[in-house]
Amino acid sequence: MEQHSGRTSPRLMSLLNxxxxxxxxxxSDTSLTASSDMxxxxxxxxxxxxxxxxxxxxxxxxATMLLLWLDxxxxxxxxxxxxxxxxxxxxxxxxxxxxxxxxxxxxxxxLLPTQVLFGPLKPNAIAYARTVLSQLFEYLQSAGYLQxxxxxxxxxxxxxxxxxxxxxxDVTSWQYLWTWILNLPKDTHREAAQAxxxxxxxxxxxxxGMRREEVAQGVMGDxxxxxxxxxxxxxxxGQHQRFVTINSALLTELHVYRASLAMSSHPVPGEPHPxxxxxxxxxxxxxxxxxxxxxxxxVAKQAAKSCQDASIQHRLALMSTHWLRHTSATHRMxxxxxxxxxxxxxxxxxxxxxxxxxxxxxxxxxxxxxKLAQLSQS
Numbered sequence: 001m002e003q004h005s006g007r008t009s010p011r012l013m014s015l016l017n018x019x020x021x022x023x024x025x026x027x028s029d030t031s032l033t034a035s036s037d038m039x040x041x042x043x044x045x046x047x048x049x050x051x052x053x054x055x056x057x058x059x060x061x062x063a064t065m066l067l068l069w070l071d072x073x074x075x076x077x078x079x080x081x082x083x084x085x086x087x088x089x090x091x092x093x094x095x096x097x098x099x100x101x102x103x104x105x106x107x108x109x110x111l112l113p114t115q116v117l118f119g120p121l122k123p124n125a126i127a128y129a130r131t132v133l134s135q136l137f138e139y140l141q142s143a144g145y146l147q148x149x150x151x152x153x154x155x156x157x158x159x160x161x162x163x164x165x166x167x168x169x170d171v172t173s174w175q176y177l178w179t180w181i182l183n184l185p186k187d188t189h190r191e192a193a194q195a196x197x198x199x200x201x202x203x204x205x206x207x208x209g210m211r212r213e214e215v216a217q218g219v220m221g222d223x224x225x226x227x228x229x230x231x232x233x234x235x236x237x238g239q240h241q242r243f244v245t246i247n248s249a250l251l252t253e254l255h256v257y258r259a260s261l262a263m264s265s266h267p268v269p270g271e272p273h274p275x276x277x278x279x280x281x282x283x284x285x286x287x288x289x290x291x292x293x294x295x296x297x298x299v300a301k302q303a304a305k306s307c308q309d310a311s312i313q314h315r316l317a318l319m320s321t322h323w324l325r326h327t328s329a330t331h332r333m334x335x336x337x338x339x340x341x342x343x344x345x346x347x348x349x350x351x352x353x354x355x356x357x358x359x360x361x362x363x364x365x366x367x368x369x370x371k372l373a374q375l376s377q378s
Contacts, residue, residue: 030144036079037067044139047055051238061116062132065092068114077146078138085130085154092121092129104145127157168326169319173312180303193260193279198299200257201276201292205321207250209328209346210234212292212321218275220267223254234349246347296321 017375032042041063049059069088070076091099101115120130134151141149159305181202184195204215214234222233223246230246255265263273274286298319304316325346332342345352 001090004084018129027177030136032140032143032145037070040077040145043065045305048135048139055238059132059136062129063337065116065129065138067121069117077312080150082150082153085150089126089154089157092117093123093124122160123157124159127159130154130157132175154241167318167320167323169315169323171331173315174206176307176312176330177205177300177303177316178310180306181299190279196257196260197276197279198295201295202299202324203250203253204275205296205324206328206331207247207253208232208234208244209325209332210244211236211325212289212296214291215275216287216292219271220258220275221269221271222275222313223267224269225266228322234347238345240349242344293321296324309330 012161032040032043034043045056045063049056066088069091073084075084089291097116099117100115101111101118102109105111121229130151134149137146137149137151140146156370180350181195181199181371184191184198186192186195194240200217204210205212210218214236217235224231224233224243230251231243232246234242236242254267256269258265261273267273276287276292278285278287278291300316300319304313307313307316329342329346333339334343339351
């Protein structure tokens with residue numbers, strides 16, 4: 001294993017914990033006040049990565065990896081050539097030992113500043129790193145900080161197309177789970193409150209395909225009625241807004257849930273009550289995305305224990321909140337929904353993400369094709 005001192009510029013280390021621009025001075029022919037690559041990256045993060053914590057973490061991580069690599073090679077953004085980019089991407093595919101975190105660390109173990117990887121990056125991850133850093137260099141080029149975007153000129157790594165997701169419930173499994181939820185005990189006040197909340201949460205996730213973060217931050221006032229049709233305003237990844245269509249089944253479930261809370265059947269504009277709240281507390285209290293996930297996984301595991309079908313039991317035991325998003329999309333496609341409307345309802349910016357769910361149609365095509373085989377043998 002290659003030995004390395006792990007010495008890294010102190011100014012570079014500040015980037016790991018600083019989400020805000022670092023003050024500095026710049027040449028008069030640029031639009032930035034940055035006087036170093038670290039300061040330029042910090043400004044870029046503030047301008048382009050503040051849409052969500054996930055985006056900030058990802059962008060900062062990729063920029064830091066490049067800065068660490070350049071620091072080791074005594075180079076800068078301005079000095080980086082296309083061949084250097086290829087070397088950096090190769091480095092990510094086969095990192096030396098002092099770049100890889102150990103699987104287990106002892107108490108008091110201090111990681112090297114360069115130990116930012118858990119192992120070699122896969123082709124798709126390398127391609128994503130190239131995309132993020134190309135955006136960084138395009139920003140700095142537009143600002144006059146760099147003359148060219150060498151990442152844009154570099155070789156585009158081959159990627160492996162996403163495969164159809166298997167993390168979803170087939171129709172039979174969903175029907176079993178939904179029936180199990182409808183029969184939850186309601187003998188005590190708390191049991192009734194939990195049963196109603198569980199029923200509403202699963203119905204909401206199944207019929208809308210919302211993410212758990214979107215559900216946790218949503219309020220009843222986000223429901224909008226226009227010409228007799230209901231929609232739900234959702235703030236998704238990157239603070240992008242979309243409107244999810246509320247079908248008749250979910251509208252009925254909304255009425256049932258609100259009745260259990262002694263609320264009117266329909267929400268009103270500006271209503272502050274959360275979409276999902278805690279049990280036995282003020283209706284205005286909220287729950288966290290993690291709590292949403294805990295409810296889903298706990299209920300699914302409980303339902304699995306009562307199931308006699310080994311296949312259904314296995315899938316329910318593995319189920320998470322995101323499974324319901326996959327299930328919603330898959331069942332929409334089975335029911336005949338178009339790819340375009342499914343993409344809009346889920347909030348996918350790239351139609352390729354939605355196209356993954358056409359695996360349901362492929363299965364139906366194989367089933368129908370087998371009918372012909374059976375006919376020819378009769």
